[in-house]
Amino acid sequence: MKEIYLAGGCFWGVEKYLALLDGVTATETGYSNGKTENPTYEQVCNENTGHAETVKVLYDPLKISLTFLLELFYDAIDPTAENRQGGDTGIQYRSGIYFTEKEDKEIILGSIALLQESYKQPVMIEVKPLENYYPAEEYHQKYLDKNPGGYCHIGANLFEKARKAVDEVTHNRSIEKKKLRGELTDIQFEVTQNGATEPPFRNEYFDRFEAGIYVDITSGEPLFVSGDKFEAGCGWPSFSRPITADLIAELPDFSHGRERIEVRGSKSGSHLGHVFGDGPPEMGGLRYCINSAALKFIPREKMAEEGYGHLLGLVKIK
Numbered sequence: 001m002k003e004i005y006l007a008g009g010c011f012w013g014v015e016k017y018l019a020l021l022d023g024v025t026a027t028e029t030g031y032s033n034g035k036t037e038n039p040t041y042e043q044v045c046n047e048n049t050g051h052a053e054t055v056k057v058l059y060d061p062l063k064i065s066l067t068f069l070l071e072l073f074y075d076a077i078d079p080t081a082e083n084r085q086g087g088d089t090g091i092q093y094r095s096g097i098y099f100t101e102k103e104d105k106e107i108i109l110g111s112i113a114l115l116q117e118s119y120k121q122p123v124m125i126e127v128k129p130l131e132n133y134y135p136a137e138e139y140h141q142k143y144l145d146k147n148p149g150g151y152c153h154i155g156a157n158l159f160e161k162a163r164k165a166v167d168e169v170t171h172n173r174s175i176e177k178k179k180l181r182g183e184l185t186d187i188q189f190e191v192t193q194n195g196a197t198e199p200p201f202r203n204e205y206f207d208r209f210e211a212g213i214y215v216d217i218t219s220g221e222p223l224f225v226s227g228d229k230f231e232a233g234c235g236w237p238s239f240s241r242p243i244t245a246d247l248i249a250e251l252p253d254f255s256h257g258r259e260r261i262e263v264r265g266s267k268s269g270s271h272l273g274h275v276f277g278d279g280p281p282e283m284g285g286l287r288y289c290i291n292s293a294a295l296k297f298i299p300r301e302k303m304a305e306e307g308y309g310h311l312l313g314l315v316k317i318k
Helices: 011-019 041-046 066-075 102-116 156-164 168-183 186-194 309-314
Strands: 002-008 024-032 052-059 095-099 126-129 133-135 212-216 222-225 248-253 260-265 271-276 287-290 295-299
Touching (some): 002 066, 011 024, 011 052, 052 066, 052 095, 052 133, 066 102, 095 102, 102 126, 102 248, 168 186, 186 271, 248 271
Parallel strands (some): 095 126
Antiparallel strands (some): 002 052, 002 095, 024 052, 212 295, 260 271, 271 287
């Protein structure tokens, strides 16, 4: 599960609305990014604590993407309102998106930039790392479930929209993932779909250097040429570059307590490996460290037969 913290006016309605979304697994109302510890509702409303009424959202990224979740959140608020939503005014009713993972920041900022294109007035949603969060009192949790006739600034039509909303991108990806489960070996599936890493020196291509190309095991997209492969001593296939830069998506990876750059197939979205800056200087200085399980090798003599004849000019015979 991943988490995001969303502020959009009175948290009773926002919590109810977000809890209805397919892929959201848990919600909780609380107070965030204020100046005091463990505030009460009365303090937040009357003592200028600086907290925003916020909903903590846990969601399954395989069912709903952060991008889609934010798009639905925008539907439930007035993005141009400052310190106000519906009939509620005050800094505690400001709109905000508070994140806990660095990689979410660029997704959020991109989403806000796209939202701004729909408005002439400036979008007033603040975007910040989560500085602090305190759960609200028990009577605020699932308030509208306990009090169906209670106050809410979100219309009934939006609740119905939330019930029916489906993230088609992740839905289709889920279907494709089930299909791949039957086509790939266990290690190929775990590497490409779940970001696993195969053992070094015990994989298919770490010491293979004959002429040919390496393609994405899930999509067949050509990724690397044998002439750009080198022995790095790390136990995995290493390349100085992809065939073209647009074939590769490079993403920040903060797992395992360190910062790295993850490499994925730009068309398939499959995890391939990581790129490092310790490659041979004479080859450009980069090392694309790729899992064999994410690749399929096509020997030069079979390239035309398998539909890659247009790339024969890239493969040099030593």
